[in-house]
Amino acid sequence: MVTGSSSGRPWTFYALAAFFTLFVLFLYGPMSAIFILSFQGPNGGLTFPMNGVSFHWFAALVAQQRSGDFVGSFGRSITLAALVLVITVVISIMAGLAFRYRFRGATAVFYMAIASLIMPGLLLGLGVGLMFQFAHIPPAWFSSALGAQLTWTLPFGLLIMFAVFSRFNRAYEEAARDLGASQWQTLWHVVLPILLPGIIGVALFGFTLSYDEFPRTLIPIGSRNTLPLEIWAMTTDVTSPALYALGTLTTAVSFVVIALALTSIALIQRRRARRERDRADRREGRAAAPTAAAARVGAGSGDA
Amino acid sequence: MRAPQTTPPRLTSAPYLLVAPLALVLIVFFGIPLLLVVVVSFFDLDKFDIIPTFVLTNYSELFGSSLTYALYAKTIKYALMVWAITLVIGFTVSYFLVFHVRTVLWQIALFLLCTVPFWTSNVIRMISWIPFLGRNGLFNQSLMALGLTQRPVEFLLFSDFSVVIAYVHLFSLFMIVPIFNSMARIDRAVIEAAADGGASRFRIITDIVIPLSKTGIALGSIFVIALVMGDFFVVKVMSGGQSASVVAAMSNEIAILQYPPAAANAVCLLVLVTLMVAVIMRVVDVRRELSG
Numbered sequence: 001m002v003t004g005s006s007s008g009r010p011w012t013f014y015a016l017a018a019f020f021t022l023f024v025l026f027l028y029g030p031m032s033a034i035f036i037l038s039f040q041g042p043n044g045g046l047t048f049p050m051n052g053v054s055f056h057w058f059a060a061l062v063a064q065q066r067s068g069d070f071v072g073s074f075g076r077s078i079t080l081a082a083l084v085l086v087i088t089v090v091i092s093i094m095a096g097l098a099f100r101y102r103f104r105g106a107t108a109v110f111y112m113a114i115a116s117l118i119m120p121g122l123l124l125g126l127g128v129g130l131m132f133q134f135a136h137i138p139p140a141w142f143s144s145a146l147g148a149q150l151t152w153t154l155p156f157g158l159l160i161m162f163a164v165f166s167r168f169n170r171a172y173e174e175a176a177r178d179l180g181a182s183q184w185q186t187l188w189h190v191v192l193p194i195l196l197p198g199i200i201g202v203a204l205f206g207f208t209l210s211y212d213e214f215p216r217t218l219i220p221i222g223s224r225n226t227l228p229l230e231i232w233a234m235t236t237d238v239t240s241p242a243l244y245a246l247g248t249l250t251t252a253v254s255f256v257v258i259a260l261a262l263t264s265i266a267l268i269q270r271r272r273a274r275r276e277r278d279r280a281d282r283r284e285g286r287a288a289a290p291t292a293a294a295a296r297v298g299a300g301s302g303d304a
Numbered sequence: 305m306r307a308p309q310t311t312p313p314r315l316t317s318a319p320y321l322l323v324a325p326l327a328l329v330l331i332v333f334f335g336i337p338l339l340l341v342v343v344v345s346f347f348d349l350d351k352f353d354i355i356p357t358f359v360l361t362n363y364s365e366l367f368g369s370s371l372t373y374a375l376y377a378k379t380i381k382y383a384l385m386v387w388a389i390t391l392v393i394g395f396t397v398s399y400f401l402v403f404h405v406r407t408v409l410w411q412i413a414l415f416l417l418c419t420v421p422f423w424t425s426n427v428i429r430m431i432s433w434i435p436f437l438g439r440n441g442l443f444n445q446s447l448m449a450l451g452l453t454q455r456p457v458e459f460l461l462f463s464d465f466s467v468v469i470a471y472v473h474l475f476s477l478f479m480i481v482p483i484f485n486s487m488a489r490i491d492r493a494v495i496e497a498a499a500d501g502g503a504s505r506f507r508i509i510t511d512i513v514i515p516l517s518k519t520g521i522a523l524g525s526i527f528v529i530a531l532v533m534g535d536f537f538v539v540k541v542m543s544g545g546q547s548a549s550v551v552a553a554m555s556n557e558i559a560i561l562q563y564p565p566a567a568a569n570a571v572c573l574l575v576l577v578t579l580m581v582a583v584i585m586r587v588v589d590v591r592r593e594l595s596g
Contacts, residue, residue, distance in 0.1 A: 012505065013404050023393060024417060030473070033432060047438050048440060098319040100319075103320060109330070112331075120533065120573065120574075120577070122558075123341060123570045124334065126563070126567070130341065130563065131336055154329060204423065208423040215537065257423075
């Protein structure tokens with residue numbers, strides 16, 4: 001462990017590394033099985049062995065409406081997830097800023113968020129469904145289901161904002177204000193850009209948690225399903241690899257979203273690291289070799 | 305958590321305006337619905353219509369049935385088993401990542417490797433166990449190929465075993481992330497000092513690492529217990545309909561529009577989950593650690 005010399009690993013490293021590898025296999029192994037099975041031949045079944053390789057079941061998803069309204073529910077899921085993303089990001093940033101102050105009711109709001117997070121999803125859906133029923137408002141994916149999903153994404157957003165703000169250095173904010181920036185300018189040009197990686201994290205959570213959510217959405221969805229609800233319906237009555245094809249597609253969409261979010265975070269961090277390096281170089285270079293430093297600054301500003 | 309810093313400029317109404325949207329959404333879509341569930345649990349039921357009165361029959365029927373106790377016992381059993389397994393996994397994986405992986409880049413990469421499945425569909429991840437554990441599944445085929453068994457093992461799928469496996473698969477992330485988070489903040493100097501003082505690896509874990517990561521352990525435990533207690537779909541699909549949990553029974557009642565008995569059941573479950581969470585929060589002050 002930490003005490004070990006820099007060469008040679010203690011035996012515990014190998015034991016723990018083996019445990020970790022097994023855990024990763026446990027996480028990804030079964031998922032890879034259904035990705036392979038979704039390419040079953042037309043006569044293939046739900047289990048191995050593979051009976052030929054084809055895109056038959058992907059085509060079946062779009063062609064036959066037997067398995068439900070796949071295209072429509074996919075569109076609704078994406079739209080709903082985008083709505084949830086925007087609302088979650090805006091409200092979480094505002095709440096994160098609020099919790100930097102001391103204010104009456106802070107503890108109550110905090111505990112309400114935690115309670116909302118751990119409330120069994122189906123029960124919350126039941127409550128939201130009852131509320132719309134009593135108010136004589138027909139439930140729909142863009143009203144009742146949207147609200148039910150926010151009770152799940154907002155607490156996550158709030159917790160991430162806590163983590164982000166606890167690492168935020170207030171000196172930047174004070175410097176901006178000392179230089180005459182207004183509250184809005186400080187927020188828009190200093191605070192938010194610094195917090196951007198964390199905000200992308202909130203967006204990633206907002207989108208993917210909504211896109212895959214179903215226990216909370218099940219009751220207050222109204223008459224038109226989202227994709228996870230279609231999948232849920234399929235698990236009980238579809239017994240063909242079309243189910244796996246749908247699983248592969250929806251997971252591919254998730255992976256694209258995750259990759260986009262993580263790549264943009266990595267790019268932001270790299271650009272920051274490069275700027276800091278350039279700045280350090282400039283400071284050192286000015287004393288030692290002014291011409292070389294000037295050349296590098298020129299190159300640096302060129303690709304910035 | 306942080307040393308007191310200079311406070312942002314005093315603007316007395318600012319925090320209230322900033323927190324208002326969050327509070328509003330939570331009150332409308334969490335507070336009021338929760339209240340309605342409690343209210344409806346005292347309503348009466350006439351065939352399929354809800355009658356707004358005040359009766360205790362929903363509760364008396366709930367507590368009068370031996371099935372209720374069996375369901376709660378089963379649900380608590382699942383929760384405790386999954387909690388114990390995910391705790392061991394969460395602690396071991398975090399410990400490996402924090403104290404054995406040396407470069408930050410590798411640490412981030414391996415941590416992300418663990419968290420990516422969390423951002424994909426739970427239903428898909430759950431059903432992916434079916435072709436894996438079934439009679440002709442990969443697991444049985446490997447066992448037979450290795451000559452460990454002649455005939456396929458039957459107990460793997462549609463049993464308590466497959467239910468617990470699926471829970472652990474779905475929810476271990478909720479244990480890893482908070483434990484990793486608190487372990488990563490442990491000051492290395494403390495551990496080096498203990499090692500210099502002659503503490504064994506085991507003593508360092510029991511006397512330093514565990515006490516200092518207790519917030520993460522508490523948060524992870526709250527998540528896992530609440531998720532298992534509130535689940536209905538894993539137990540329905542992975543037990544092949546042979547087992548049930550409190551919420552699975554409730555979802556059957558809801559499916560036939562029996563809202564008042566379902567609501568009474570919901571209230572009991574919520575009281576139980578709240579008690580379990582309160583016990584954990586009593587041991588560890590989660591809020592102070594979180595919001596600083």
